[in-house]
Amino acid sequence: MNETVIRNICLEEFNALPDSVKRNRVGIAAYVYTIEINDAKYVLKISETKELIDGSIYWLKKLESLALPIPKIVSANSGTSPCYFIMSYIPGRDLGLAYDGLSNEQKKTIAHELHRHQNALRTLPVAKGYGFLHSYEDQDNLKKSWRDVVENHIGRSERRIAENKIFSTDYIRRVRSFLPYFSGYFDGIKPEPFFDDATTKNVLIEQGRLSGIIDLDWICFGDRLYALALTTMSLLCMHADLEYVEYWKELEKPCEIQEQALVFYILVFCIDFMAEKGMRFNMDEEIKINNEEKAFLENVFESYYKTLQQITASI
Incomplete structure (x- = not known):
């Protein structure tokens, strides 16, 4: 531009x-x-x-x-x-940029503030379907089920990984292998609105408090644990502690199957992060990755994959 x-x-x-x-x-x-x-x-x-x-x-x-x-x-x-x-203009820096300078008490406060705003958003009507919608009338992006949203997300990662040839597409197969396990859980998800991209970015921090939520090109309708999983994956890639998402998770009070779904969603976002490597998007240069970063993402995947494998194998 x-x-x-x-x-x-x-x-x-x-x-x-x-x-x-x-x-x-x-x-x-x-x-x-x-x-x-x-x-x-x-x-x-x-x-x-x-x-x-x-x-x-x-x-x-x-x-x-x-x-x-x-x-x-x-x-x-x-x-x-x-x-x-x-x-x-709303003053502040992205949470990811401010994170290292925040105390645990400030992280807890921000988690409470974001949770409150997520609850306020939930007072809007449910949609007629699921997905990342530009309006309630958005038929182009509307999905019939939450499972369709997740499968579409995995499919996008598969196309990008295949095109960029940095990671093996076998990671996609391994993530998909868990889909049948969560079929019943997905069926129970209501098309309720949540801020899907209010993670380590788009959440502005000023003087240790949440000052704004930005970049609202769409609102997602479905399982708001998706945002928690994306934030977890973002913090992992920053090599940061997970105190913030732990406070957030406490507020969500997930039951056993939600805890399991959260692990699955982190895997979904792990392959999403893999898929972005090599892409250009609106940047001047493509998103590069070195061997150390590649190994790190692969290790994160294996860790969460092993956890979920143990959970599903015990059922």
Whole structure:
């Protein structure tokens, strides 16, 4: 994305050129910038994908009544190319960037805050199906079951791993081998909304507290333990402690089958992380991996695979 596009958007929306522009290298499907104009900060999101921008606009408006710490829309235009929208700026750093400097008590507080916001989101109506939806009317991304969502996720990882040729596709087979075990569990999942990507990213931390939840291009409907599993996998890849997710898990009060599903979901996200290696997305360079990182992901997989294998073998 070149600076001319950003300058033209600022002229169109503010009748002024930006005093400063900083690219935020977050997300993989859009270009995000912090812009400063006349001593005020805003966040500009640009994408060639109309449904992404429309999704952000839809959900930010839909969630306004819930008193959540989310951005406010300043201006939006999904009828041009590229599409964009401008939102209010929320101070803070991604949880992953702030994590090392947080005390255990602060991690506990943040886990409680996020859990409260997840509960607030759950007060919205259930959807007519499952998945990552840009609106309640989004038929293109709607799945008939939660199992369909999980299988689709595994299938995406399989395609990427096969294309990138960094990891063996046998990891996919091994994850799929557990699907029959969770059939009954998946059938019991309701299509309830949750913040699926509010993990070590998209959760902003300011002075040790949760200051915002961002990047709401869609809302996921299904099992909110999915977000807990993704956050666990993210912390593992940071070589960080798991105190935060342990506090979060305590609040969720998972039963035995949910504990088992959580281990399975971590495996699903492990192959997802494997699959991202070698991809470019919206980055200037592809996501590289060295031998040490490759071995680390493989070891994480084997650890959780062994745990789940022992659980399912004992039934």
